[in-house]
Amino acid sequence: MTIQILPPQLANQIAAGEVVERPASVIKELVENSLDAGATRVDIEIEKGGSKLIKIHDNGSGISKEELGLALSRHATSKLSSLDDLDAILSFGFRGEALASISSVSRLTLTSRTAEQSEAWQAYAEGSDMAVKVIPAAHPVGSTVEAVDLFFNTPARRRFLKSDKTEFTHIDEWLKRIALVRSDIHFTLKHNGKMVRNYRATSTQDQYLQRLAQISGKKFAEQAIEVNCQHDDLKLTGYIQSPFFESPASDTQYFYVNGRLVRDRLVNHAVRQAFAEHVTGEHASYVLMLELDPHQVDVNVHPAKHEVRFHQSRYVHDYIFQALQSALLQVGRLAVDRVEQPERGSTSVNRGYATPEPVSSQEGSGNYGVADSGYLSHDYPHERQSGAEVARNRFATSVSPSSRPAQAQSRTGASTFRAQAELPSAEAIASYGELLQTPSVAQADIDSKSMQSAAPMPPTLAGEFWVLAKGERLSLLPIKVVASRLLRDEILHKLDSGLVSQPLLMPVSIAMDETWIDTVAEREQLLRKVGIEVTIRLGQLIIKKVPPYLRQSQLVTVIPELLQWVRFEEPSNEALASWLAKHDEKRFESAPDTWSAFSQLDDNDREKLILKAKVLPWQSWLEEHPSD
Structure with missing residues (x-):
């Protein structure tokens, strides 16, 4: 067979095999385009689990008439223009393949209007050469994409679709994931004409906790520990399951890197390892968001963009592990302090402030060892710290159970701990504290009298x-x-x-x-x-x-x-x-x-x-x- 250039439609369908796995994949690509366009509201409408109709409407910046035809072309994108841009990607999309791939396996129309235009325009691809036709239309500022009859021209792919209920479940699960990290966006989802999800935009922590409860369950939202940790160019925020609950409050296990949901072995291992000494084990629930310099992470790994590579993987692993372990240890020790304070008669529970000693942990560091010098491993000797410096410069990790009843507070610098309305018994906490204790913590907790003697x-x-x-x-x-x-x-x-x-x-x-x-x-x-x-x-x-x-x-x-x-x-x-x-x-x-x-x-x-x-x-x- 002689070498030849593939027809545009066939090339797009081949690309669609990587990008468009099922209706949920189409919605992911289209909604991410809406977010990249600066939309604050995204309305999703589907029929028959997305196989019959997928319609995405947003109030983003829109696409001008001159660029509308390019939008359906392969490798056409506004997200990057040079190789240097590829090294620091913050947008969801950047390949320029999604719309062209989707239009090759469905009947797709794109309607859009910018604020500068007096009227909207509609584009759709037709014919085997995928020529784009643009016609006038009525539409507010923003964009609407309709994909009808998914895989109508690829029967083999269509036969692999599951039942409408199963496909809807995949769409619903993806929407939950994006709604947790983009709490500033109002999302709605209609299925067969019925409104099934309405996630309103949030601007306060209490509003976010309501969205968290709506998505991950009330139990998780009430008992979750808030994590807010920053060190140099790394920042970790989110919520993790409290160690005082023996079984997971939900099956929520989401990790985001610069706003992008990822499935990464390295970060999953760091999270599991942080919980390894706790009763919740590797099934602990969490919603965690890692922010770092985009130059330090490669998102151009897989067409579906759910995998990443860190340039300093060991550094990132140790940071996540130490931040979460410190948060869990702080909560355990602060809770013990809260229970013991009335017995010692030192401070009132409702108005007292305790200053726990810095936490240093070594055990459980695994192949990514956490040394005396803080979370930095021996791969970073230029950033080593002495034991005293670690005690002073421990991560500024803010941890607090997210439940609204706040009967007690303990502070370490700017960190706050809001106790739950109900805590386990003193005996249970003391027993659990022994499980959490590591050798280095035990040494750090030697009282001053023993040290002096x-x-x-x-x-x-x-x-x-x-x-x-x-x-x-x-x-x-x-x-x-x-x-x-x-x-x-x-x-x-x-x-x-x-x-x-x-x-x-x-x-x-x-x-x-x-x-x-x-x-x-x-x-x-x-x-x-x-x-x-x-x-x-x-x-x-x-x-x-x-x-x-x-x-x-x-x-x-x-x-x-x-x-x-x-x-x-x-x-x-x-x-x-x-x-x-x-x-x-x-x-x-x-x-x-x-x-x-x-x-x-x-x-x-x-x-x-x-x-x-x-x-x-x-x-x-x-x-x-x-x-x-």
Whole structure:
């Protein structure tokens, strides 16, 4: 077959295969064009689930008569004009394919008028060459697009459409998603002549919460925690499920990047990981909006534009994770403070203000490790902070349950916490607080009296040893040995109730040894206790979840090593704790933090660790090297 240029209609229909999957795809493209045109109201009308009629009317800026013909042409757009524009896209559309693709698989007419024109004009494509015809029409300022008989000329595609009810459900779900992020727009939806959705524009938080309740359910809107966090050029806002509710309030899980709904593994992993230590788990509900420099994100990944790539993916992941985890921890601690204040007699619940200590969390950082220096990982040494700086410069995260009854407030700088009308019991909150507690938080929460009573930290040598002098004995105590012992004790304490497992961003697959089948089945309870979740499929051992202590280890060797070990014996908790501590490469604490924790040990435990110090023969050295 000879090479030839495809006819325009065939080329458009091929493009439509990527852009137009179903009626909901058509509505998505057309409504996004309306939003790009500056519309404040968008009316959607459909018949038979959108297969018979899709009509979109907006009050945007409209299209002039001179450009109306171009609007239905392929690769015609007003959103960008050069390659540089492609690197910083803020509009929904930019490919210039949607209208041409839709017009090739439906009977499409576009009617529009600008404020400068005295009359409106209507355009439609006809013939195999997709020639555009423009005629006068009556229409207010704005645009109306009608797509009739979707896939009428591609019967094979039409047969893949589901029932009218199913197609309407997809349209309704998409409208909910766009209505949550564009609360400034008035959306209406009619189906078969009946008004089924009417989302009025909002300008206040209370109005937005009403829209949130309308879309995601009253339960979620009443108990959701508001998140408002900004750091440099990153800003995260929205609502997340309260950790005090054991089951998800709804199936709402929406994440937006610069106003665009995305389905991205990286951000989904960061959100799940932030909730990993909470009872809500990976099924937590959330509506989150991330804003960042458009130069730092690539939206030109997929024709449907629901995927993005971040130029600094690790940086973005750590930011989302730390912001959400800090929000959840703040709410937990503030709620505890609110319950405990009357008992301490320090402050009235209804009028008191508490200033919680800065929260620092390391556990659960996963492959995108959250280091002592804040949320920034070791990939960004130029932005590292000391522990004290982190305490002062922690994200300015504002968190508050969104329910309107506000009986108590706690403030940290500009952050506010509006307590719910009803909170769990003090015992429940205290128990939950133990689940939330991480080692670094525990260290940050050491009271001032204990800190004052702790001995001052001795000098360090090469950042790896403490120099200890007792009497005439001079010795070097390895900081890593102490940190490892402290970590072992921490793991041992948690093993009684089982370790928290965290999902991997990408499951790890290993060629399976036949003996593992029986081992995994027999030691299922033990694996669950240490937070490991594996499955066997198609001759592969698939590692799905591991405890935070193994996140930085080489899982392809560590997990087989564990399976070989437990195949012949069931290790004690002490042995398991030692094994996990040995493989936790990322938990080498800073010398001051480790010394603080070391100082809290009882005398016997401290002496046992001091015995591991290396004694320096300083007397004999001086004898061999006398001073002049």
